[in-house]
Amino acid sequence: MEEFRAVVLPYQLYQEERVNRKCTSTLWLSLQLALGLVIIGLLVSACSLPGVQSTTNTNTTSLTPKPTPKKSTHTVASQPSGTGKLPSGTPLPQDEVKPLTFNLAYNDGAMEQDVAQIFTPGSATFHQYLTPDQIVQRYALSGAQQQQVTDWLTQHGYTIDATDSLHTSIKVHATVANIEHTLNIKLNSYTIDGYQFFLQQGEPKLPEPVSSLVTSVIGLDNFAFPQFQPPFGFASHTATTLSSDCSKYGAKQTLTRNKLAAAYQVSQLYQQGYQGEGMTIGVAEFGDTYNPQDLAAYATCAGIAAPNVQNIDVDGHLASGTGQGEATMDLELIAGLAPKAQILDYQTDGKSTSFAQSMVDVFNRVASDHKVQVLSVSYGTYESAF
Template sequence: MRLRKLVAAAVPLPALLCLSLAPAANADPLVTMAANAAPLTQSDRTGDVGADQQIPAALSLKLHNQQALDQFLSDVQNPASPQYHHFLTPAQFNTAFGPTQADVNKAVAFLKQNGASGIEVSGNRQAITFTGSAAQLESTFHTRIGNYLDKITGRKFFANDSAPSLPASVSSVVGSVVGLDNHAVKQHSATTAAPHVVKAVTPPILKSAYGTSGLSATGAGVNVGFVEFDGYKKADITSYDTKYGLQAGSVSTVSVSGANYDSSPGQGEVEVDLDIEVVHALAAAANDYVYEAPNSNAGELAMYQKIASDAKVKVVSISWGSCEAAEGSSAANSVNSAISTGTAEGISYFAAAGDDGTTDCARQTGSYSKAVDFPASSPNVSGVGGTQLTVTSSNGYSSEKAWNDGSNGAGGGGISTVFSAPSWQSKQSTTKRKVPDVAGDAAMGSAYTIVSGGSTGNVWGTSGAAPLWAGFATLQNQVHGGGLGNLNPTFYSIGNGSSYGTGFHDVTTGNNSLNGTTGFTAGTGYDQVTGWGSFKGTGLSGLIG
């Protein structure tokens, strides 16, 4: 869819410091959070934000023992390691790597001292959401907050004029300040009237073409999570299931930071329906947890932390995102910490790679510079690119090519500017993370048939490909008897080995050039249009540990 059990001991910390506005506090110097500057390029300041304007924000607290965590995340996906698939519980993660209660107390005391309200600590102690007036936040973080106008897109937003500052004692436990700007809004791009459909895909077609019909799995007993910033109507999901004779599990909404859009879904309703229904196409019997949060950086962070701390789900489908430049490195790294927590607990994340080719910022900032979508660019997420699927007269797999429908979108791909290349991507000759990792159907010509708003229609984009892979991973959870965590190391090991053709359809034609910018071309093996390609259901299942 176009949008868009090695457990180290916790490091002991000093007792809670007393923070006050008394003169003695001057001994606690301010530290500038340089990476937390708002993305203000190509924007004009139009005035001050009203002093009384209420702004939701968050503090992301630092993890402990980061080097040990990185080693654990490597070992837990290494079949040669004794730690292989020995995932952690949230409590075990908190003990080994999470912020301590003393860290939390220090940060909460600081917020209370500065008048913040609605303070809420995530279950894993990694994030603290709160609300403050613009005047309070300016005083708390030592920066002015202004209204801005994006000169290219015409979008109005507010942002901190300079990087925030914190007392040194507080900055020692805080990794980033999130939400002082609302420049990045998570995007989707559901289109309900695909104009050039050759053959729309339905559950029978997807199961046959991608080879999951031979798996003795329905998703039963597996819980799937969905990252959403809008709502849905259960009647539409039920109608889809009935239309295709699917025996579905439960569908539940999980409210984050008070958000629940189901009584009156907005324009993103079709996106939510697509996510749920495509997972149902392959793994209907799974239980669905639809996480709904405010569409802001603070809401996004709270949602990913809740998914990790709840530990209810083992697969997460993500079809909403921002280009990295709009997201900002501090917000991206904060969310990545939440996702790395989930992968340590055995959760597998799949995210749409975007629908703007290599120019992922085009619709957000108007920039045609090369950029990739977040969270698909997170090393802890499997980024999913787009293909156009062609099937035989009997709905078997015929071929795929890279999705590129010109002005109607092309599969995202490129090189991250935020994240370094993980070890399992070393053979792709890069110092920075490349996306996508895998791909699936996303084109107009092979659009997904769904039910949304009481009507049946066809939609397309990589936000259909992401839940397609999430559905496959759900089946694998059932087949292999539990969570699988970050599957990228497995995918790259298979792709670089002799069994590649057994597990993947290698997509070798097409490109993702768009908006007058030369993109990447699909070719043999890995490429930055379709990754390793799409899954061969039974074949890839047999290669996953």
């Protein structure tokens, strides 16, 4: 099942999520996703299961040295693949405000090497996990370099919205007129088959020394967004129906919590007294709502206590809703199999920024929080669909 395949250790997630793309901006997004997952691998794994010892690395002498960013002027965003030959576009209103994310240079190569050593038995740094501060020190821009980018942005009319604690990106907003002027591009709107979107025209570049400190700019188009569909007709099920008739629980008793636990041999852990005590499980959800009443009804039918779920806003605020996607199923299955674990639901509203950037933001937030031992990332479709 997709749900159980996705609930894996963070470093395994890192291995699964690497996707090679040709265009510059898309390649950076996949690298950023890998970066977020590697950071999770460094941080999250440090919180071990009961009986497993782990330590925090205080000796970084054997880690890869941090290089000085190379000076080069490069294109910081490319048109997404698949657009084909477009009709004439309509210029966006000059006073329209757009959010952008300036992704900062990171020493990805050094991080990958160090992660490999951290997970290699016999290595001098085996299981010597890094703290967020150590990650920033080893792989991120210095505070002074990040300030250079911030100063350039404010001097050129951008408003700073946020800078993440791992020094991976700076979120800003500015008018279309200002974006076009500073990046030397045009932003045009298009409508094809009833779908309206905007794209950049031209190759955005930044001057030195900022060019060597910024790897990409996200938000210059909204051409491609994944469309999620309820996998099993969730729309036909409501909290009222489920709570009043447990005969329909677990696909009419064919896939109950106990049967799942037995199939995946989790029930053996129950016999040893393990039901998720002391564990914190993270769940990544992107614009997919859930109804707390559904969770309560599921718990009643499964014979467990009400799940301990805490929502964490990452990009925007996601209010509770009908739960017609995978969010409800994710939370129910996790709560059912680990009923005494705490669940942190990292949410994005699906509107504040691009989907790919939301993924990066969630992974970075999980790494910065340093609270979960397992992160569930269940997309509902294959990776290349993004």
